[in-house]
Amino acid sequence: MPHPDVLISEVGPRDGLQSVQATMPTADKLRWIDALHVAGVREIEVASFVPARLLPQMADAAEVVRHAVLLPGLTVMALVPNRKGAEAALAAGVHKLTMPVSASVAHSLANVRKTREEMVQEVRAIAALRRDIAPHVKLEAGISTAFGCTLQGEVPEDEVIRLAVQCVEAGADESGLSDTVGYANPAQVRRLFRRLRAELGDKAGAAHMHNTRGLGLANCLAAYEEGVRTFDASLGGLGGCPYAPGASGNVVTEDLVFMFEAMGVHTGIDIGRLIAARAPLMAGLPGEPVYGMTPEAGLPKGFIQGKAHA
Numbered sequence: 001m002p003h004p005d006v007l008i009s010e011v012g013p014r015d016g017l018q019s020v021q022a023t024m025p026t027a028d029k030l031r032w033i034d035a036l037h038v039a040g041v042r043e044i045e046v047a048s049f050v051p052a053r054l055l056p057q058m059a060d061a062a063e064v065v066r067h068a069v070l071l072p073g074l075t076v077m078a079l080v081p082n083r084k085g086a087e088a089a090l091a092a093g094v095h096k097l098t099m100p101v102s103a104s105v106a107h108s109l110a111n112v113r114k115t116r117e118e119m120v121q122e123v124r125a126i127a128a129l130r131r132d133i134a135p136h137v138k139l140e141a142g143i144s145t146a147f148g149c150t151l152q153g154e155v156p157e158d159e160v161i162r163l164a165v166q167c168v169e170a171g172a173d174e175s176g177l178s179d180t181v182g183y184a185n186p187a188q189v190r191r192l193f194r195r196l197r198a199e200l201g202d203k204a205g206a207a208h209m210h211n212t213r214g215l216g217l218a219n220c221l222a223a224y225e226e227g228v229r230t231f232d233a234s235l236g237g238l239g240g241c242p243y244a245p246g247a248s249g250n251v252v253t254e255d256l257v258f259m260f261e262a263m264g265v266h267t268g269i270d271i272g273r274l275i276a277a278r279a280p281l282m283a284g285l286p287g288e289p290v291y292g293m294t295p296e297a298g299l300p301k302g303f304i305q306g307k308a309h310a
């Protein structure tokens with residue numbers, strides 16, 4: 001397969017699983033992660049290091065990391081909200097830490113019970129910890145509610161960009177933008193990523209888009225056209241938003257890979273094998289709805305992956 005043009009970062013085992021009620025058994029998680037790796041996925045956010053009493057779905061985070069790091073060529077990422085979580089994630093052997101930093105004042109307090117300024121301090125503390133004990137590990141700040149917030153409504157764009165810059169100044173290797181609640185539109189995505197890239201250059205990070213209002217793919221394409229090359233997505237769109245019944249949460253990995261491959265933009269991911277990776281996901285979460293137009297409709301007649309690029 002040709003060298004990938006974009007990196008599809010699978011977030012289902014973290015973002016997806018922590019949004020559903022049921023807890024997937026560890027053995028199913030490992031089978032699912034293996035199947036994603038077999039399909040060619042090369043970055044997976046496998047877990048969140050938070051207290052098990054808050055998120056029982058993530059109680060096996062260390063075990064999942066210790067398995068995932070055995071898969072060749074895979075970047076194993078974990079979400080850490082604080083220094084304690086970062087210590088546990090580093091001890092388990094992750095390759096990359098991602099921190100959720102809310103641009104919305106209200107969401108930050110509700111989600112991590114810290115102000116935005118306190119979260120920047122947290123980034124600084126974790127960057128120092130990383131430098132001291134695991135300098136090879138990457139640190140990413142994901143600016144959540146960057147396109148709007150269910151609690152606060154509008155989030156001023158200047159504040160989003162300023163926070164992303166502050167996170168990099170505090171020691172993060174990159175800051176990406178997340179549409180946590182599915183409010184973004186393509187014009188806004190273009191504007192914000194253009195500003196982010198102008199401020200941060202190659203330290204501008206991933207686009208994390210949700211499909212709550214059906215604009216997930218359009219928003220990813222807008223980000224791509226602004227030069228973004230890393231995209232978060234979730235297999236089967238796992239993580240449906242509880243406030244929008246019937247709508248998937250994260251952008252569906254299968255549909256995103258199909259869009260790029262049909263355009264001749266190489267993802268390094270085999271769509272057939274990617275769709276096959278839905279089986280262990282569904283086996284581990286019986287009854288949980290999974291989404292995706294491409295898996296339902298099938299590939300177009302005569303479709304050859306990546307052909308348009310040739």
Ligand code: ZN
Pocket residue numbers: 015180208209210249250
């Ligand atoms: Zn998400």
